[in-house]
Amino acid sequence: MPYPNINIQTIDLAMVRENTPNPTCDVKFTFLDQKTGLRSEIPAHKLILAFGSEVFMRQFFGSIPEEKDAIPIEDSSVEVFRIFLDILYNKRISLGAFDFKLLADLYYLAEKHHHKFLKDLIVNEVSFREIDPGNLVEVAKMAENNAHLEKFSSSLLDICHVFMRKTDLASISDIFDDEDVGEENSCLLHRLMAGAEKTRPNPEDICQNCQHEQCQYGKELTKDNFVTGAFITRKGRVDLDMRTVNIDGSGSGVVYEFADGSVMP
DSSP states (O other), X not given: OOOOXXXXXXOOHHHHHHHSOGXXXXXXXXXXXXXXXXXXXXXXXXXXXXXXXXXXXXXXHSSSOOOOSEEEXXXXXXXXXXXXXXXXXXXXXXXXXXXXXXXXHHHHHHHHXXXXXXXXXXXXXXXXXXXXXXXXXXXXXXXXXXXXXXXXXXXHHHHHHHHHHHSOHHHHHHHHHHSOOSHHHHHHHHHHHHHHHHTOOOGGGSOTTTOOSSOOTTSXXXXXXXXXXXXXXOXXXXXOOEEEEESSSXXXXXXXXXXXXXXXX
16 A cells, blocks of 8 residues: 655754754854853854744845854853754744743744744743733733833733733732832832733623633643533643543533542532
8 A cells, every 4th residue: 555645854954953063064153151251152054044034044145145154142042042043943842841031032033033933933822821929020020121022022911911800909919019019019010900901801802612811722621711511622732631420320410520639510
């Protein structure tokens, strides 16, 4: 029986950059750690970078191509820049493993190199995250500090506003009381409250299936976001830790039992 037509990728580009001798690379990016004075570099291939970013295409193959083989990078850490190059080399990257700070730095590089697809992925990743009392202030400040990255900043503020709308005022006040008392945090709290009210969705904007302001599609099913009667789907790598159990053995009723042992009728 003949094999179906499939696309066979015979070259692992990320593996090439990481494991082949440096002479195969024709450019390197250099870094200087201002705190430790340590220098480091990342070798790469101009052609592959050019295919991944129009900015690199102009830089290396434009009307006035870059002549230097060693390019100093002063606006990114070596760790974040390596992740960015990994993405251009088609290496599998899980954005879900990165904290907000790293996502902000990665979004900056995507913006600088006109990588719209990566920017959209990062904004989408942020939109599916939930704020908790421990990181509300940090994320809100990060949103304001990155106001020049408009879509990224807006995505951070959106999830902060969602948290503010579903949390009572006393609990929010406790969060800010735990932070350093000062005019900055007080102003931040008032801006968040005003923004949360201004962006309050109309009832028709709430998902009619999961009944949440932030649609739960693609998220892990938990007791907190479960809605009786909602249509449940499996998507990608998401595991739904829920099963139905007959309570009397006759099939006349069910309860929903979750992975933590809790149940819900």
